[in-house]
Amino acid sequence: MIPxxxxxxxxxxxxxxxxxxxxRTVAGPAAAARSAAARSAAAxxxxxxxxxxxxxxxxxxxxAPLSGENDGIGGRLxxxxxxxxxxLPPDRGDFGSGAVDVMGESGVLMALxxxxxECVGTALFDHPRPVPRVAEFAPDTLQRRISGQLGYQRFxxxxxxxxxxxxxxxxxxxxxxxxxxxxxxxxHTTIGPRR
Amino acid sequence: MTAAVIGxxxxxxxxxxxxxxxxxxxxxxxxxxxxLDPAGSDARSPAGFPAQVGGPDFRTFPGIPAPSGGPAPLPxxxxxxxAADLSGVxxxxxxxxVRTTGMTTDTVAVFLSSGCSTCQRFFTDLADRRLSLxxxxxxxxxxxxxxxxSPSAILEVAxxxxxxxxxxxxxxxFRVPGSPYVVAVDGRxxxxxxxxxxxxxxxxxxxxxxxxxDLGYLTPGTGTExxxxxxxxxxxxxxxxxxxxxxxxxxxxxxxYPDGGRPGAAS
Numbered sequence: 001m002i003p004x005x006x007x008x009x010x011x012x013x014x015x016x017x018x019x020x021x022x023x024r025t026v027a028g029p030a031a032a033a034r035s036a037a038a039r040s041a042a043a044x045x046x047x048x049x050x051x052x053x054x055x056x057x058x059x060x061x062x063x064a065p066l067s068g069e070n071d072g073i074g075g076r077l078x079x080x081x082x083x084x085x086x087x088l089p090p091d092r093g094d095f096g097s098g099a100v101d102v103m104g105e106s107g108v109l110m111a112l113x114x115x116x117x118e119c120v121g122t123a124l125f126d127h128p129r130p131v132p133r134v135a136e137f138a139p140d141t142l143q144r145r146i147s148g149q150l151g152y153q154r155f156x157x158x159x160x161x162x163x164x165x166x167x168x169x170x171x172x173x174x175x176x177x178x179x180x181x182x183x184x185x186x187x188h189t190t191i192g193p194r195r
Numbered sequence: 196m197t198a199a200v201i202g203x204x205x206x207x208x209x210x211x212x213x214x215x216x217x218x219x220x221x222x223x224x225x226x227x228x229x230x231l232d233p234a235g236s237d238a239r240s241p242a243g244f245p246a247q248v249g250g251p252d253f254r255t256f257p258g259i260p261a262p263s264g265g266p267a268p269l270p271x272x273x274x275x276x277x278a279a280d281l282s283g284v285x286x287x288x289x290x291x292x293v294r295t296t297g298m299t300t301d302t303v304a305v306f307l308s309s310g311c312s313t314c315q316r317f318f319t320d321l322a323d324r325r326l327s328l329x330x331x332x333x334x335x336x337x338x339x340x341x342x343x344x345s346p347s348a349i350l351e352v353a354x355x356x357x358x359x360x361x362x363x364x365x366x367x368x369f370r371v372p373g374s375p376y377v378v379a380v381d382g383r384x385x386x387x388x389x390x391x392x393x394x395x396x397x398x399x400x401x402x403x404x405x406x407x408x409d410l411g412y413l414t415p416g417t418g419t420e421x422x423x424x425x426x427x428x429x430x431x432x433x434x435x436x437x438x439x440x441x442x443x444x445x446x447x448x449x450x451x452y453p454d455g456g457r458p459g460a461a462s
Contacts, residue, residue, distance in 0.1 A: 002280060006290035016297045018280075022289035087293075087300035087333055090358045 001188065007079040008159070009112065012188035014181065019083035024094060079194075081112035083185055085178070095143045095166050105148055105171035108178040110185060112163055115155075119162035129191075130154040131183060132167050134175050142168065150175065158191045275386035278302075278378070279369065281337060283362025286346040286353060291360050293335055296385030301332045303403065306366060306376040308338055309348035313394055314375050320396035322354030327400075329411025331382075339363045379403050 001012040006021040013019050080094050086107040092099045096109045103109060119125050132152045141151035143166075152167040165186075169178045281293040281304065295302040305321065307314040320326070321334060328334065336353065338344045340363035353359050365371075369378050369387075377399045379389040389406025393399040400412040444450060 002282060002292055004282075004290055004292045006288075013292055016294065018292050018294040018298075020289055020291050022285070022287070087298060087302075089333075091356050 004083075007114075008161075008192040008194050009079060009081055010190045010192075011081070011083060011185060013083060014184055016085050017083055017181070017185060018088055019081065020088060020092075021079065021081045023077045024080050078116075079114045082109065083112075084109040085181060093143075096168055097143060100142075100146060100149060100168050103149075103168070103170050106174045106178070107170040108182055109168045110182055111166040112189070113166065115162040115164065117162070119155075120157055120160060122162075125155045125157045125162040127154070127156045129156045129158050129163075129186070130165060131186065132165070132179055134172075134179055137167075137169060137172075137175060148172075159193055161191060161194060163191070275381070275384075275388050276370075278380040278385050278387050279365065281335060281360045281362055281365050283337075283340060283360045283365065285359055286350040286361065288346075291358075293358060293360055295335075295380040295382065298382035299331060301329070301382045301388075302380045303328070303332060303334045304337050304365070304369065304378045304380065305334060306337045306369070306371045306374050306378070308374040309345060309352060311374045315352065316395050317375050318352040318354055321357050326396070327411060327414065329407075329409045332411070333358065335360060337362060337365050339366055375399075377403065379407060 001014055004011045004013055004019045004021060007023065009021055011019055011021075078094075082088055082092060082096065082099065084099065084103070084107060086103055086109075088109075089098055089102060094111065094113050096111050099109050100107075115125070132154075137150035137152045139145055139150055141153050142149060143151070148171045150169050150172060152165075154165050156163055156165065167179075167182055169175045278295045280295055281302075282291070284290055293302070295304065305317060307317055318336075321336065326334075335358040338349050338359070338361050340361050343363055344361060346361065349359070349361065369390075371378075373392075376392050377390060378387055380386070381388045389403050391399065391402045391406070393402060404410055404412040
């Protein structure tokens with residue numbers, strides 16, 4: 001196990017896993033889009049994950065600016081953690097676009113994406129950290145469908161911080177083994193106060 | 196008579212040399228056999244000859260599969276130095292762990308620094324999207340850590356779309372003598388399979404091709420071209436926003452809500 005730590009998030013990565021903890025600078029409207037998309041989803045907790053945030057601009061039409069956020073110009077920083085059992089490419093989207101394309105059927109990608117403080121305590125995020133199970137993975141949970149891949153997305157709050165856990169496995173055939181590794185990484189992940 | 200004696204002497208001398216050569220060859224063969232089966236030589240027969248203990252010790256060279264249930268392969272005759280994983284930060288402050296060992300992907304670690312003039316050419320070369328690499332091979336630029344290297348200076352020259360790790364420990368782990376320096380690591384074995392330096396990536400790629408025997412470093416099209424990944428989610432969001440705005444579709448436009456439901460309406 002090799003430790004990886006930043007932004008109050010610490011992981012222990014087993015052999016064959018690598019990871020990144022970064023801060024994504026989200027431009028004003030896009031920041032509003034992401035948080036507003038989550039907020040709108042929080043208002044409708046029964047809607048499927050794939051139905052959320054279809055258009056960044058549509059979500060950006062949320063009425064009021066978010067507290068503590070610049071008014072559409074300054075942007076805001078969100079920690080994004082990626083871990084996977086393959087060589088993570090340098091250019092990756094928050095939810096693994098660019099990485100899942102090169103992952104292969106025996107690969108797994110885990111993304112831990114933090115949302116703004118305004119999401120803490122909302123219905124969508126008001127859950128403890130989940131433990132993914134094979135039966136909960138589905139192809140329509142993927143941000144973008146890729147043949148054979150299955151996705152998993154849950155929202156939770158920990159240490160007063162709102163997160164989305166997003167996991168993609170390369171194939172159902174390897175899913176049990178891949179999830180064993182993912183659960184190991186998750187069990188060795190600690191989230192503390194933001195630093 | 197004298198001629199006969201001289202002739203016989205020459206024959207005897209020649210035969211003596213021949214017998215000595217045969218004895219030496221025989222001794223070499225016995226020594227090599229002893230090296231192959233050292234255990235057998237421990238239990239000696241009363242006559243002093245190695246006794247056969249169990250079956251013959253059958254081993255294969257690296258890369259040749261051993262029979263099932265057989266003993267382990269012979270060790271690599273020229274093993275590369277063990278590699279280390281790359282743990283550090285990026286110039287933008289991300290925390291990074293790049294595995295070079297235990298992976299199906301090979302890694303070419305390019306050790307560079309901002310103050311080295313030769314390194315500037317590497318930074319430029321590595322930004323070339325047509326850079327050729329063998330399949331399942333990636334390039335990672337490694338600079339010294341922020342305590343010894345300026346992140347802002349690195350940020351100015353770092354090619355986009357190429358992994359970059361700032362880690363002084365990596366320089367120590369790989370015993371890098373100076374910059375620029377390139378180390379190719381075999382991901383499966385976790386060992387260095389080639390290393391060296393040169394004035395440009397072109398020169399270094401030739402060196403790597405010779406060291407690894409992989410022409411993917413040299414010929415565009417034979418290996419995997421070094422490609423930058425497409426833009427990420429945020430870039431795509433920004434692009435979509437720009438295009439919609441350019442088309443006159445502003446936030447809140449009715450056309451964005453074909454089903455009539457506005458996301459802000461319920462909150």
